[in-house]
Amino acid sequence: MPRLLAATVRTALLGIALAATGCTTVAEPAASTDAQAWAQAQQMVVVTTPGWDAIDGQLRRFERTPAGWREVGPGAPIVIGRSGSGWGLGLHPTQATGPQKREGDGRAPAGVFAIGPAFGYAPSADTALPYQAMDAGDYCIDVPDSPLYNRIVDTKDVGAEAVKGSTEPMRRDIHLDGDDVYRLGFVIEHNAGGRANAGSCIFAHLWRGPSRPTAGCTAMAEPAMRELLAWLGPNRKPVFVLLPEPEYRRVQAEWGLPPLP
Numbered sequence: 001m002p003r004l005l006a007a008t009v010r011t012a013l014l015g016i017a018l019a020a021t022g023c024t025t026v027a028e029p030a031a032s033t034d035a036q037a038w039a040q041a042q043q044m045v046v047v048t049t050p051g052w053d054a055i056d057g058q059l060r061r062f063e064r065t066p067a068g069w070r071e072v073g074p075g076a077p078i079v080i081g082r083s084g085s086g087w088g089l090g091l092h093p094t095q096a097t098g099p100q101k102r103e104g105d106g107r108a109p110a111g112v113f114a115i116g117p118a119f120g121y122a123p124s125a126d127t128a129l130p131y132q133a134m135d136a137g138d139y140c141i142d143v144p145d146s147p148l149y150n151r152i153v154d155t156k157d158v159g160a161e162a163v164k165g166s167t168e169p170m171r172r173d174i175h176l177d178g179d180d181v182y183r184l185g186f187v188i189e190h191n192a193g194g195r196a197n198a199g200s201c202i203f204a205h206l207w208r209g210p211s212r213p214t215a216g217c218t219a220m221a222e223p224a225m226r227e228l229l230a231w232l233g234p235n236r237k238p239v240f241v242l243l244p245e246p247e248y249r250r251v252q253a254e255w256g257l258p259p260l261p
Contacts, residue, residue: 037091038112043238044069044258045115045204045228047218048245052099053084055213059220061231062258069258072231076224080108082213085242087111088190089198092255098247101190101199101216103144108216109190109202110247112255113240116187118229119152119203121173121180127229129186138170139163140201150191150200168201181206184225186232188218188240204228204240218242 038044042064049057056079061072086099088109101109117130125131132138137155141148143165148158152170155163172179185205191198199216207219220228232238241248241257252259 038237038239039256040237041239042236043232045232045238045240046248046258047078047080047240047242048248048260049080049085049242051084051244051246052086054244055079055082055084056210059218059224059228060258060261061228063236071258071261073227076220076227077210078218078220078224079207079210079213080218080242081216082106084108085110085244088113088202089193089195090114090190091239103142103197103199104215105199106213106215107199108214108218108242109188109199110242110244111190113242114189114192115232115234115238115240116189118184118186119170119182120184121171121182122184125184125229126226127186128233128235129229130234134170134182136169136171136174139166140168140170141166142168142200144196144200149196150194152187181208181219184222184229185217186229 044062046060046062047057056077058075059078060075062069063072083106086101086107087095088101088111090111090113092111099107101107117132118125118127119132119134121134123133138152140152141150141163143149148162153162169175170182172182182205185203188202188204190202191200203217205217205219206222206225248260
């Protein structure tokens with residue numbers, strides 16, 4: 001594919017892994033109980049909520065230092081899925097207890113995830129992440145029986161028929177009455193293996209407001225998004241963590257996560 005994100009999707013989404021807002025494809029990583037899957041991460045985006053059914057929470061940034069994890073800057077409020085959160089498919093070990101993320105359930109995937117490319121409506125963005133300016137032909141496929149499930153594709157490459165039935169146009173402003181929540185965001189690499197019905201098209205993106213949940217993504221105010229994108233560096237192997245606070249405290253030491261303030 002000639003365009004950056006198309007190439008990135010087939011490499012990043014197939015290799016390592018963008019609501020009313022829903023989110024991406026690689027072989028699923030082997031389960032690990034010693035945090036080896038993210039042991040090299042130097043940056044960590046941590047989202048915590050009060051519980052599984054909560055729709056709002058707090059985003060914090062941490063960087064690894066010789067003395068351990070250090071919080072960077074102030075936290076920021078976020079909203080997640082309209083039904084709260086549920087265990088997703090990411091870098092973390094499979095969890096047997098608690099809700100499990102499914103396609104269309106309105107839950108944001110919980111766990112530890114790689115961070116994929118950034119995207120938006122503008123030609124460029126202030127970020128070191130790979131960035132793709134979306135156009136009217138870009139879609140994320142949320143149709144579980146599609147061979148393109150949980151992938152971002154361009155109709156110029158796959159044809160208009162291939163995106164039939166998808167509810168995730170990446171230019172929501174064009175297709176959905178001026179909606180600008182995808183004007184700036186990045187991929188959260190949930191369900192990188194594209195397991196059918198396990199959930200798709202999970203992003204971090206702009207919110208409609210602090211009381212307006214998503215269909216499964218994590219949303220925030222534009223200043224917080226811009227600060228986050230400017231901070232993230234792919235060479236620092238960043239990961240995204242989303243957990244209800246009781247679960248976070250349960251796994252924090254075992255998974256090598258930063259202690260909560």
